[in-house]
Amino acid sequence: MRAWLALTALLHLASVQFGSAEGPPDSPLLAAANSSLLWGTYRPGLYFGLKARVPDSLLTGLIWFGVHDWQSYNQARHECDQRDGLKYSFTEHDGRGAAKEVIRDPLNNVKLTIRWVKVAGSRETDGGSWAMRIEGEPLDSNQLSRIALLNYFGNDGALGSLHLENALLEEGLEGAAQLDGFAGGIGKYTIRIEDHESNAPVEPGPHGADFGDRLARTQFLGLTVPPGAAWQAKKAILNTVSTRARTLLSSYDQSNPPDPALLFALPNQANSDATMFAFQKTYEGRWGVDIFFDAQDSPARLDCEWWLTVRALLSALLDGELTSTLRADASLSAALDASSFAYQQRFDSLFPQIASSFSGRQREFAHAITANLIGGIGHWSGPSIVDRSFSQEWDADSSGSAPAKSPQLTAPRELFSATPSRSFFPRGFYWDEGFHLALIGAWDNDLSLEIFRSWMSLADEDGWIAREQILGDEARSRVPEDFQAQYPSYANPPTLIMGLTGFVARLQEAGISIASSVDDQMTFDADATTSSPSTLGSLYLSSQPLAASYLHSIYPTLKRHYEWFRRTQKGAIRQFGRRARSSTEAYRWRGRTADHVLTSGLDDYPRAVPPHLGELHVDLASWMGFFARTMRDVSEFLSEEEDFEDYEEQYEAIVGNIEDLHWSEDEQMYCDVSVDEDDESYHVCHRGYVSLFPFLLSLLPADSPHLGATLELLRDPEQLWSPYGLRSLSKSHPLFGQGENYWRGPIWIQMNYLALTALNKKYASEPGPYQTRAAEIYAELRKNVIDNVYQEWERTGTVWEHDPFTGWTSLVTLIMAEQYY
Numbered sequence: 001m002r003a004w005l006a007l008t009a010l011l012h013l014a015s016v017q018f019g020s021a022e023g024p025p026d027s028p029l030l031a032a033a034n035s036s037l038l039w040g041t042y043r044p045g046l047y048f049g050l051k052a053r054v055p056d057s058l059l060t061g062l063i064w065f066g067v068h069d070w071q072s073y074n075q076a077r078h079e080c081d082q083r084d085g086l087k088y089s090f091t092e093h094d095g096r097g098a099a100k101e102v103i104r105d106p107l108n109n110v111k112l113t114i115r116w117v118k119v120a121g122s123r124e125t126d127g128g129s130w131a132m133r134i135e136g137e138p139l140d141s142n143q144l145s146r147i148a149l150l151n152y153f154g155n156d157g158a159l160g161s162l163h164l165e166n167a168l169l170e171e172g173l174e175g176a177a178q179l180d181g182f183a184g185g186i187g188k189y190t191i192r193i194e195d196h197e198s199n200a201p202v203e204p205g206p207h208g209a210d211f212g213d214r215l216a217r218t219q220f221l222g223l224t225v226p227p228g229a230a231w232q233a234k235k236a237i238l239n240t241v242s243t244r245a246r247t248l249l250s251s252y253d254q255s256n257p258p259d260p261a262l263l264f265a266l267p268n269q270a271n272s273d274a275t276m277f278a279f280q281k282t283y284e285g286r287w288g289v290d291i292f293f294d295a296q297d298s299p300a301r302l303d304c305e306w307w308l309t310v311r312a313l314l315s316a317l318l319d320g321e322l323t324s325t326l327r328a329d330a331s332l333s334a335a336l337d338a339s340s341f342a343y344q345q346r347f348d349s350l351f352p353q354i355a356s357s358f359s360g361r362q363r364e365f366a367h368a369i370t371a372n373l374i375g376g377i378g379h380w381s382g383p384s385i386v387d388r389s390f391s392q393e394w395d396a397d398s399s400g401s402a403p404a405k406s407p408q409l410t411a412p413r414e415l416f417s418a419t420p421s422r423s424f425f426p427r428g429f430y431w432d433e434g435f436h437l438a439l440i441g442a443w444d445n446d447l448s449l450e451i452f453r454s455w456m457s458l459a460d461e462d463g464w465i466a467r468e469q470i471l472g473d474e475a476r477s478r479v480p481e482d483f484q485a486q487y488p489s490y491a492n493p494p495t496l497i498m499g500l501t502g503f504v505a506r507l508q509e510a511g512i513s514i515a516s517s518v519d520d521q522m523t524f525d526a527d528a529t530t531s532s533p534s535t536l537g538s539l540y541l542s543s544q545p546l547a548a549s550y551l552h553s554i555y556p557t558l559k560r561h562y563e564w565f566r567r568t569q570k571g572a573i574r575q576f577g578r579r580a581r582s583s584t585e586a587y588r589w590r591g592r593t594a595d596h597v598l599t600s601g602l603d604d605y606p607r608a609v610p611p612h613l614g615e616l617h618v619d620l621a622s623w624m625g626f627f628a629r630t631m632r633d634v635s636e637f638l639s640e641e642e643d644f645e646d647y648e649e650q651y652e653a654i655v656g657n658i659e660d661l662h663w664s665e666d667e668q669m670y671c672d673v674s675v676d677e678d679d680e681s682y683h684v685c686h687r688g689y690v691s692l693f694p695f696l697l698s699l700l701p702a703d704s705p706h707l708g709a710t711l712e713l714l715r716d717p718e719q720l721w722s723p724y725g726l727r728s729l730s731k732s733h734p735l736f737g738q739g740e741n742y743w744r745g746p747i748w749i750q751m752n753y754l755a756l757t758a759l760n761k762k763y764a765s766e767p768g769p770y771q772t773r774a775a776e777i778y779a780e781l782r783k784n785v786i787d788n789v790y791q792e793w794e795r796t797g798t799v800w801e802h803d804p805f806t807g808w809t810s811l812v813t814l815i816m817a818e819q820y821y
């Protein structure tokens with residue numbers, strides 16, 4: 001049985017060809033690619049949770065607690081929470097159909113390994129079926145490890161049903177639990193939970209005789225949960241468990257209660273109209289359980305021919321290593337092993353430099369941070385909160401009086417996005433996302449484009465995209481109320497656009513250029529389609545018309561978004577008697593307060609004191625140069641000639657104005673600008689990241705007379721240089737390490753990534769007076785950054801910002817691979 005799962009091997013090792021060679025070549029493949037993203041680990045804020053990429057559908061989640069004593073019940077695990085003291089990370093994740101996560105829970109003395117694989121459905125539009133295996137073992141084998149494991153499944157929409165197939169017995173379910181259901185967006189399905197035969201029986205302790213053979217059975221609960229409330233599963237389920245435990249306890253002597261495994265258990269009850277089911281099993285020592293989700297539209301059946309093909313393929317590919325495990329009853333094992341093998345292979349082929357120049361342990365590190373970034377991708381839906389009336393005192397362009405706050409709920413929206421941190425920030429952040437897309441795009445180009453498209457869909461009619469996306473009640477439950485509202489005049493660095501710069505760079509690498517004529521055939525290389533494991537992840541790199549169709553689909557919104565930045569964040573030039581070659585291209589962050597410019601992303605970095613309406617910010621001007629350059633490249637690809645000329649002109653104007661307005665000859669650095677009491681414009685110079693921006697974004701020509709001073713500032717150990725990476729603020733600055741100390745010294749990985757990108761792609765590779773110096777600095781900085789993050793991972797089991805952070809910290813993979821976008 002279940003041998004069909006080994007079909008996964010085909011998906012991952014040889015990528016099934018979905019469409020026929022005839023017919024419109026894009027539609028079946030694109031549909032297959034899209035549906036390969038239907039199911040995923042899209043609840044990254046949980047230790048493990050699955051959902052479909054549609055609103056109001058089926059959710060799954062995992063809860064566990066120790067039952068070796070009476071206290072561990074209070075340590076039930078569900079949402080990623082740093083206070084739990086767990087170490088957890090995906091160690092493999094291909095973004096479409098296979099994942100592996102390892103979780104270490106010392107307080108409950110258990111190590112969980114969760115593996116998940118998906119098989120495509122029979123039609124291109126089917127989301128497919130999936131299976132997961134959860135295995136547990138003691139972390140410390142000298143101590144008891146007894147775990148209550150709960151899996152829940154909840155239909156979250158008004159449309160949907162769930163039906164438990166087993167006979168409902170008071171003592172619990174015998175054998176495998178089986179649910180039949182229906183949910184919006186995914187159709188009919190069956191879920192089956194099968195224990196491993198090798199699991200050891202759990203012997204009940206005190207008062208075991210009162211409970212029959214319950215520990216050998218699956219305990220269950222069927223609850224009726226209103227649509228949109230399934231995310232509160234843990235609360236609802238554990239409330240029921242606690243209520244039952246209290247009632248039970250009252251009939252025992254307090255000094256001699258029943259075994260906690262019997263006490264803290266589901267009541268074996270189900271409402272007839274239940275929309276959520278939870279199943280609980282108690283395990284001891286080493287154990288395993290498999291869960292199968294069969295979509296009814298993509299029937300899973302053992303097909304002899306398929307099976308033989310899979311066997312043949314595996315044995316050929318794996319040199320017979322795996323064939324011994326390919327017994328029919330071990331097909332899930334075979335599929336899981338094949339997926340792991342495929343993950344390593346794909347990693348090595350995409351990042352050959354990591355495979356060739358790093359140790360086995362460092363490669364594991366790169367796998368884990370990449371996989372956890374991809375495992376951090378989620379899907380959210382629901383309303384958010386926007387305040388269209390509020391603005392800060394220094395935002396007002398005329399009156400100066402700021403209206404009162406008036407937050408409003410918006411219409412529901414959807415977002416498909418990566419996340420900075422699964423425990424602290426399990427939602428979309430605009431400023432982080434571009435960095436996420438740099439690595440995601442290198443792994444799976446089309447996945448990064450889907451995410452980019454989703455972000456673009458959030459732009460309002462003015463082109464504004466809120467910088468923090470808190471969609472729906474679940475996301476909101478994790479954000480303090482004061483930080484929930486978003487303001488339509490506030491920006492964040494337009495790093496999101498890196499998702500496109502990466503795409504354009506990959507198109508160039510693939511030899512796909514502007515010039516291809518419109519009637520160019522969309523040709524898919526049949527061999528490439530059948531042999532590349534990442535076909536579904538690079539369809540948009542396979543032909544010019546397809547690439548253009550993607551860019552056309554987002555282009556109008558992209559333009560609106562760019563114009564929103566130019567309009568709402570523009571700065572004053574002439575009013576303060578400043579001289580610059582362009583009278584329009586200067587910029588100022590809105591949303592600043594006396595001590596913070598949160599919108600700049602560089603929160604507490606020192607700026608002009610006091611704030612002034614006439615300020616100009618060199619980091620924002622540089623970001624706008626980067627944005628204009630990307631718009632230029634995209635419009636060129638699309639042969640939008642007039643736009644191309646406009647963007648080129650704007651780019652040149654920005655770069656020129658950075659020299660005219662922001663370079664301080666006295667200080668030999670780039671500086672912000674403000675206005676003094678006599679209405680005179682002056683430079684605001686604080687040595688740190690802000691001074692580097694024109695360099696960081698490669699806006700300076702390689703022969704710029706200001707490059708030398710910039711490199712020396714960066715390389716000076718008394719200023720920005722440290723053995724761990726570049727500091728945000730000079731060590732010699734009076735504010736170094738002061739106050740909250742976010743951007744007053746600490747090393748930020750994404751900024752080091754930008755510096756390495758500029759050095760590698762431009763200043764060390766283009767001829768110029770500083771080429772040799774740039775190459776030396778590049779090599780040293782690269783080593784320092786890699787060593788620093790790797791050593792922290794070895795020491796603590798995770799990578800960090802202030803908090804565990806596999807968002808942009810995972811850029812270290814690209815740094816190791818020397819792939820910069």
Ligand SMILES: *[C@@H]1O[C@H](CO)[C@@H](O)[C@H](O)[C@H]1NC(C)=O
Pocket residue numbers: 031034035037038053054
């Ligand atoms: C892609 O799949 C999503 C659901 O995962 C669906 O909402 C969307 O319409 C699909 N897009 C296309 C172009 O088929």
